[in-house]
Amino acid sequence: MTGSGPRTAKKWPVLLLAAVLTVMPAGCMGVKQVNRISFVTVLGVEPGADGGVRVHALAAIPAKYGSLSPDGASSGVSSAPDYILSAEGADLSDALYKLKRKSARDIQFGHTKVVLFSDELARQGLANQMDFLMRREELQSILWIAITKGSPVPVMKMRTATPEAVGDWLVDIFSQAGSDTAEIIPIMLYQFYDYMFEPGTTPYAAVIEPLPDEQTLTAKEMAVFGSDKLLGTIPAEDVKYVSLLRNSKVLPTTFTLPEEQISFVLLNENSKIAWRNGRFKVRLELKLDLDQTSAGEMKANRLADAEAKLNEKAKGEIEKLLAELQRLHADPIGLGERYRLAHGGHLDKDEWLRRLFPEQTFDVQVKAEIQRKGMLE
Amino acid sequence: MKLPMREREVHYPILLFISTICLSITRGVQNSLAISVGRNGIWLFAPCVALVLFGTWLGMRIVRRSQAGSLMSAGAALGSRWWPPVSYLLYSLLFAGGSAYMLLLSGDFFSRTLLYGDSKLLITLGAILICLAATFNIESIARNAHLMTLFILPLFLFVSLLPLKTAQWSYLYPVVDPPDWHDPVAGTAAIMTMFIPLGASTLLMTRMKDKRSFRSLTVLMLAVALFASYMYAMGIATQGLAVTKRIAFMAHGTYGTIRIENFVFERIMFLAMLMWEYMCVLTSAFMVRCAVFCFAQMLSVRLKHYHLMIFAAILIVLLRQAARPQFFLAFTIWVGCYSMLMLAAYPLLLYGWMLARGRKP
Numbered sequence: 001m002t003g004s005g006p007r008t009a010k011k012w013p014v015l016l017l018a019a020v021l022t023v024m025p026a027g028c029m030g031v032k033q034v035n036r037i038s039f040v041t042v043l044g045v046e047p048g049a050d051g052g053v054r055v056h057a058l059a060a061i062p063a064k065y066g067s068l069s070p071d072g073a074s075s076g077v078s079s080a081p082d083y084i085l086s087a088e089g090a091d092l093s094d095a096l097y098k099l100k101r102k103s104a105r106d107i108q109f110g111h112t113k114v115v116l117f118s119d120e121l122a123r124q125g126l127a128n129q130m131d132f133l134m135r136r137e138e139l140q141s142i143l144w145i146a147i148t149k150g151s152p153v154p155v156m157k158m159r160t161a162t163p164e165a166v167g168d169w170l171v172d173i174f175s176q177a178g179s180d181t182a183e184i185i186p187i188m189l190y191q192f193y194d195y196m197f198e199p200g201t202t203p204y205a206a207v208i209e210p211l212p213d214e215q216t217l218t219a220k221e222m223a224v225f226g227s228d229k230l231l232g233t234i235p236a237e238d239v240k241y242v243s244l245l246r247n248s249k250v251l252p253t254t255f256t257l258p259e260e261q262i263s264f265v266l267l268n269e270n271s272k273i274a275w276r277n278g279r280f281k282v283r284l285e286l287k288l289d290l291d292q293t294s295a296g297e298m299k300a301n302r303l304a305d306a307e308a309k310l311n312e313k314a315k316g317e318i319e320k321l322l323a324e325l326q327r328l329h330a331d332p333i334g335l336g337e338r339y340r341l342a343h344g345g346h347l348d349k350d351e352w353l354r355r356l357f358p359e360q361t362f363d364v365q366v367k368a369e370i371q372r373k374g375m376l377e
Numbered sequence: 378m379k380l381p382m383r384e385r386e387v388h389y390p391i392l393l394f395i396s397t398i399c400l401s402i403t404r405g406v407q408n409s410l411a412i413s414v415g416r417n418g419i420w421l422f423a424p425c426v427a428l429v430l431f432g433t434w435l436g437m438r439i440v441r442r443s444q445a446g447s448l449m450s451a452g453a454a455l456g457s458r459w460w461p462p463v464s465y466l467l468y469s470l471l472f473a474g475g476s477a478y479m480l481l482l483s484g485d486f487f488s489r490t491l492l493y494g495d496s497k498l499l500i501t502l503g504a505i506l507i508c509l510a511a512t513f514n515i516e517s518i519a520r521n522a523h524l525m526t527l528f529i530l531p532l533f534l535f536v537s538l539l540p541l542k543t544a545q546w547s548y549l550y551p552v553v554d555p556p557d558w559h560d561p562v563a564g565t566a567a568i569m570t571m572f573i574p575l576g577a578s579t580l581l582m583t584r585m586k587d588k589r590s591f592r593s594l595t596v597l598m599l600a601v602a603l604f605a606s607y608m609y610a611m612g613i614a615t616q617g618l619a620v621t622k623r624i625a626f627m628a629h630g631t632y633g634t635i636r637i638e639n640f641v642f643e644r645i646m647f648l649a650m651l652m653w654e655y656m657c658v659l660t661s662a663f664m665v666r667c668a669v670f671c672f673a674q675m676l677s678v679r680l681k682h683y684h685l686m687i688f689a690a691i692l693i694v695l696l697r698q699a700a701r702p703q704f705f706l707a708f709t710i711w712v713g714c715y716s717m718l719m720l721a722a723y724p725l726l727l728y729g730w731m732l733a734r735g736r737k738p
Contacts, residue, residue: 011512014682018509021502134624137489141633190616190634197619198548337547345551 038105041082041167044152045129046118048088048095053121053129055095056086057107058156058167081165084156092132109136114144114170115189116152116208122223122230127196130228134193141190144174147207147223147230154210161215169217170208182240182253182266184219185332196227199349200337202330204242207233224330226353232328238321244284245271245318245333255288255368257309260302264288264310267371273335275342279361280335282318286310286368303370310368318364326358335360389581390590392522394597395530396574396663399656400475401605402628403482405709406571407612411621412706414564415557416549419610425568426602429575430595432721435728436579437591442731448579448724449671455727455734465675468576471719472668473688474712475573479661480504480696481705483654486626500696503661508689510662511669512682515581518663525656533652537608539635544614557618566713571605572598573716574660577667628653665689 044056060082085102089095099107115133117126133139148155160169174186184206187195195203207221221233222242234242240253247270256263268287273280288310325331336357340347400406410418436448443454449468452460484500511518575598582590612627615634624630632649669688673680699708 014509014512018506021506021509134620141630142636188634188636190620190630194617194620197623198617200547341547341550345554346556 032106036105038085038103038107039111040107040109041111041165042114042116042156042170043109043112044116044118044148044156045092045121046151046153047121047124050090052088052090053092053095054086054088055092055099056084056153056156057096057099057109058082058084059103059107060111060165060167082167084153086153092129093136109138110140112139112143113167114146114174116146116148116155117205118151119147119149119207119223119230122147122205122225125229126192126225127228130189130193130196133189139189141193142188144170144186144188145192145203145205146170146174146219147205149207149209155208155217158210158214158217160217166217173219174206176249176251180251182243182248182251183236185222185239185243185246185248196225197349198337199347199352200331200340201334202226202332202336202353203228204330204332222332224325224328224332226329227349231330232324234321234324238317238324241314241318241321242332244269244286245273245282247271254291255286255310255314257306257313260306260309262306263291264306264368264370265291273333273338275339279363280338282322282362282364284314284318284364284366286314286366287371288368290370307368307370311366314366314368315364318366319362322362322364326360329353329357331357387516387519388523388590388593389519389578390594390597391526392519392581392663393574393578393594394601395522395525395656396660397571397598397601398530398604399653399660400479400571400573401601402608402653403479403571404486404626404628405478405482405705405713406567406605407609407627408621408625409567409706409709409713410564410609411612411618411627412563413560413567415559415618415622416552416554416613417558418564418568419549419552419606419613421564422568422602422606422609425565425572426598428717428721429569429572430598432724433575433578433594434591435724437582439724439727439731440579446580448727449674451727455731462675462677465671467719467723469668469671469675471573471576471715472664472671473692474715475570475664476507476661476668477692477696477699478570478573478708478712479657479664480507480692481699481708483657483661484696484700485705486629487654489625497697497700500700501693504689504692504696507658507661507665508685508692510658511665511685513662515663515666515670518659518666519581521659525659529652529655533649533656534604536632536635536649536652537604537611539637540611540615540631543634543636544611545617546614548614548617549610562714563710566710566717568605568713569716569720570709570713571601572720573712574663574667576716576719577663580667580670665692 038059040057041060042058044058046054046056048054085099085107087095087098087102089098096109117129121129133143134141156166158166160166163169163172173184176186185204187203187205192203192205195201203225205223205225206219207223208217208219210217220236222236222239223230223233225231243251243253250266250269253266254263255266265288266286267289270285272283275281325333331353336347336349336352339352339356339360410421414421439451440446440448443451445451445454449464450461452464480500480503483503484496488494488496488499513521578594582594608628608631612621612631615631616624616627621627621630629650665685665688669684670680672688673684
């Protein structure tokens with residue numbers, strides 16, 4: 001099967017042709033230099049006129065980014081590290097194409113890290129937008145999704161104190177490489193898309209809003225969805241319970257007994273959710289550390305009381321959260337997945353959210369254990 | 378000390394291993410499987426690999442008994458002079474189908490990802506490059522596979538393990554799911570597509586004249602089936618079954634879920650796809666050479682470079698007509714069914730015929 005055999009000397013025309021093909025038509029011709037490209041870091045989407053969408057693209061100026069500039073970041077320089085291009089179109093594809101009319105440079109979306117949707121658009125439903133984002137191969141499926149109250153432009157125009165670029169701020173928050181808190185649960189594009197279709201869970205996204213000082217962004221709420229439509233929000237204090245019950249990575253959070261003026265820091269947790277005998281059993285175990293700064297006059301014999309009060313408080317807050325989610329017909333915790341597993345593996349998403357989920361009853365148990373007792377008398 | 382610059386022997390099962398592992402994560406295998414049998418696809422790889430290995434074992438047994446050079450020429454020993462040319466033609470069509478599948482897939486994939494543009498242009502360039510690569514003799518292609526086993530495959534397998542970080546295991550339940558068993562023939566055909574290179578097993582391995590190659594092939598094919606099943610399961614566990622049925626390329630989506638903060642290969646998906654493309658070039662070149670070789674054998678002529686060029690031209694003309702959105706999945710089923718016939722049914726038929734003629738293999 002060797003055919004003509006190893007006649008290397010006669011291979012040179014073939015090798016030359018392969019090299020020419022590799023370098024010219026299939027490879028290095030028509031390459032654009034990096035300084036002729038605009039790299040979009042954040043996309044903002046809101047409803048446009050006539051049922052279309054309005055898109056805002058936050059394009060980075062490479063010299064203002066520490067990781068891109070050879071001289072480091074431009075600390076102290078007054079101009080913004082990025083600029084916003086906006087366009088309106090019948091759909092996301094149309095609007096993104098129209099952005100090209102407003103830029104002298106090629107626009108690359110491969111480095112987009114975050115997509116912000118206005119709450120108004122999210123209430124109408126994000127199915128079309130998500131479908132487009134997933135199908136456009138240039139965009140990474142690991143970009144983060146977040147919601148803004150009103151237009152995303154004020155968030156995109158914000159010049160945060162540090163890091164200077166709002167894109168970096170959002171990446172630091174969502175990647176949990178910078179700020180890490182259980183009160184923000186980041187969600188990536190592929191997860192959001194997955195939860196839109198999987199019967200046992202529904203999408204969620206942090207709500208980002210600017211504060212009046214024009215230097216600070218905050219995530220005080222989490223938006224919860226049915227399949228693709230925004231149904232309501234839950235406050236950040238409750239988001240930590242969603243995080244704990246989802247068995248997400250353990251992140252810092254606190255539990256406070258206001259009357260006693262004592263705070264506890266979470267060391268570890270374990271949650272179990274099972275559907276048995278016609279109802280959900282929700283069990284949450286918390287390992288806590290008495291926060292040194294608030295230890296105050298606490299005596300050792302008060303610890304048992306504190307644990308009991310914490311158990312009651314957390315139980316009440318979880319029951320309230322579950323009732324709110326039932327009212328909203330949203331299931332970001334993934335209770336439907338437990339229900340599906342307990343019922344042979346099949347579940348209709350609509351039936352679960354509309355009829356079954358609101359009917360469920362919960363037996364919530366919380367067991368807090370104060371592991372470190374700090375400087376006690 | 379003089380370094381050994383030339384190996385004495387090429388281990389062909391490695392070439393078959395690299396080719397099948399490359400095909401195992403393609404869109405035609407994984408996406409067609411998700412659409413036709415859902416979660417059942419996770420375990421369906423096991424009976425399919427057993428069937429293919431059984432067919433290969435029968436083929437090698439027939440070849441050894443008839444003392445022919447390959448399964449294609451074994452028919453001559455049974456007294457029919459028409460059998461070998463027909464047999465070579467049938468296998469040539471199998472490899473041509475496999476080549477066309479790979480070129481359609483690569484052209485379509487790269488026209489949507491790294492080199493956004495006209496898929497027909499990329500299919501044309503791909504066919505030219507692959508046919509140029511196929512001008513290297515089969516030993517060179519096999520040695521290239523050896524190098525890939527050393528330098529490409531370990532990193533590729535390592536990257537393939539990373540989706541374990543993002544897996545949601547409950548998505549795999551129930552693994553045996555009768556309501557999802559929509560089209561078992563299409564599902565089996567989809568898996569059989571990845572075993573097309575095994576059609577060349579009797580052409581290549583009888584040269585080694587020992588049983589070691591079949592043992593090695595068995596182990597490597599079981600490993601490929603395990604890998605394919607793992608990647609299929611990871612696709613469902615990371616993206617959910619509903620999404621895997623909707624997206625264009627399941628394995629690409631699975632690699633896309635990997636995120637490694639502050640790592641040089643932060644876009645690890647790109648790295649995995651780059652390594653996969655190296656294997657695609659090798660696999661396509663191997664199948665093109667096999668297709669043209671079988672055709673030349675049918676005509677009883679020696680393989681020449683211009684045969685490869687003619688084949689490239691035919692491929693380009695046909696594939697440019699076939700580059701349509703819905704054609705690809707249908708083509709996968711045809712090629713898969715044909716692969717099932719040639720890898721399992723054909724050796725069984727030949728074996729039965731030999732038995733009927735009283736020549737027990």
